[in-house]
Amino acid sequence: AMDPDADSEWIIRAFFRNGRLVSIPARQGKRLVILRELRERCFAEDRDYPEKDVNMRLALVHPDVAALRRYLVDAKLMARSNGIYRRMM
Secondary structure (H helix, E strand, C coil): CCCHHHHHHHHHHHHEECCEECCCCCCHHHHHHHHHHHHHHHCCCCCCEEHHHHHHHHHCCCCCHHHHHHHHHHCCCEEEECCEEEECC
């Protein structure tokens, strides 16, 4: 627990299988690690992503795209405006 990066690696390995998200962590700390990883994997470029595009990209990783979209916005990792999503931070 002393090395947050090592913890993050462990969490990512635990929740991703073959590039897909096995489940969405219930605990907020773990969920944030997973959401950050998701953003890097699915939305690497700093540009506008229409909601349809966001859904398509997230669906490749996990079926519950609505929850993932909401979590990304709630965690301030993505901003949503008029159906357009963009990276934050």
